[in-house]
Amino acid sequence: MIFYFTGTGNSLWVAKELSIIFGEPLISIADELRKETRELVYSLENGESVFLVYPVHSWGPAVPVMQFLSRWHLKGDKNPSIYSLSTCGDECGHTDKMIRKALRRRGLSLSAAYSIQMPNNYILLPGFDVDKKEVENRKLGQAPQQLKAIVESVKTHANSRADLYVRGPIPFLKSRLVYPLFARLAIQKNAFYATDNCIDCGLCATMCPTGTISLRADGRPQWAKGSCVQCLACIHYCPVRAIEYGKISLKKGRYHHPEMKKNRLDVLK
Numbered sequence: 560m561i562f563y564f565t566g567t568g569n570s571l572w573v574a575k576e577l578s579i580i581f582g583e584p585l586i587s588i589a590d591e592l593r594k595e596t597r598e599l600v601y602s603l604e605n606g607e608s609v610f611l612v613y614p615v616h617s618w619g620p621a622v623p624v625m626q627f628l629s630r631w632h633l634k635g636d637k638n639p640s641i642y643s644l645s646t647c648g649d650e651c652g653h654t655d656k657m658i659r660k661a662l663r664r665r666g667l668s669l670s671a672a673y674s675i676q677m678p679n680n681y682i683l684l685p686g687f688d689v690d691k692k693e694v695e696n697r698k699l700g701q702a703p704q705q706l707k708a709i710v711e712s713v714k715t716h717a718n719s720r721a722d723l724y725v726r727g728p729i730p731f732l733k734s735r736l737v738y739p740l741f742a743r744l745a746i747q748k749n750a751f752y753a754t755d756n757c758i759d760c761g762l763c764a765t766m767c768p769t770g771t772i773s774l775r776a777d778g779r780p781q782w783a784k785g786s787c788v789q790c791l792a793c794i795h796y797c798p799v800r801a802i803e804y805g806k807i808s809l810k811k812g813r814y815h816h817p818e819m820k821k822n823r824l825d826v827l828k
């Protein structure tokens with residue numbers, strides 16, 4: 560089983576590739592979180608591998624992944640192989656340790672953690688912007704090779720390989736101090752708005768994985784407070800660049816995975 564969360568499609572691309580390689584079904588964490596039951600229960604075949612694929616947000620797992628793991632219940636195989644595969648712009652800090660700890664709370668253990676560098680989509684702080692086109696193309700070009708090495712490691716049960724996970728410098732400071740601040744404060748703050756460029760297409764509301772965006776009677780989007788997880792799908796997918804976040808996004812670039820552009824509806828599955 561492949562559980563994924565994605566904002567701008569990088570993690571979905573990885574999850575889809577894994578789904579083809581291992582012949583495993585894709586399960587959207589965002590869709591599962593909408594279910595009303597406290598426990599989210601999944602039955603595993605004996606020997607079935609489980610993958611968690613998601614973006615790194617502020618040197619930790621995207622918030623919905625942690626919410627999901629707190630409700631996750633696997634039935635069947637008592638000791639399943641569970642692999643964490645995070646996509647990041649540069650580095651993951653102690654994301655792997657946070658996933659390991661969350662699994663331990665559910666009585667599960669992490670078999671291995673991997674990361675893949677993909678184009679950066681974070682643009683909401685000074686000094687952060689999407690990658691230059693050549694860097695974006697290089698990362699997209701190298702992603703299949705990175706994924707191949709990870710698949711090889713999984714298939715040969717090599718477990719975590721230091722070269723297939725990018726921790727980066729001062730991970731403790733970033734993951735233990737900055738991530739909790741992001742998880743608690745940044746996601747509550749919500750300064751998105753639509754400009755007059757908006758053509759009322761409704762795509763932002765459809766793409767939002769948390770149901771934060773609704774459409775007003777005049778077709779314009781509005782953002783509810785308290786549920787946004789800053790995945791940035793809305794701002795990057797808007798076809799006419801009509802979404803901004805305060806003033807900080809005005810001069811920043813936009814990005815989403817190019818394959819998702821070919822068929823946007825794909826992202827919704």
Ligand SMILES: Cc1cc2nc3c(=O)[nH]c(=O)nc-3n(C[C@H](O)[C@H](O)[C@H](O)COP(=O)(O)O)c2cc1C
Nearest residue numbers: 566567568569570614616617618647648649650680
């Ligand atoms: C809120 C937020 C925080 C991020 N923090 C990090 C980070 O700490 N380290 C990093 O390398 N990339 C970071 N990124 C970049 C994403 O991890 C990266 O672009 C990822 O591949 C996006 O995946 P997606 O397209 O599936 O959403 C961040 C992105 C967002 C939106």
Ligand code: SF4
Nearest residue numbers: 757758760761763797
């Ligand atoms: S995606 Fe952009 S153009 Fe479409 S409704 Fe949202 S803000 Fe308007």
Ligand code: SF4
Nearest residue numbers: 767787788790791793
């Ligand atoms: S409002 Fe935008 S950034 Fe927030 S969760 Fe929805 S799509 Fe993601």
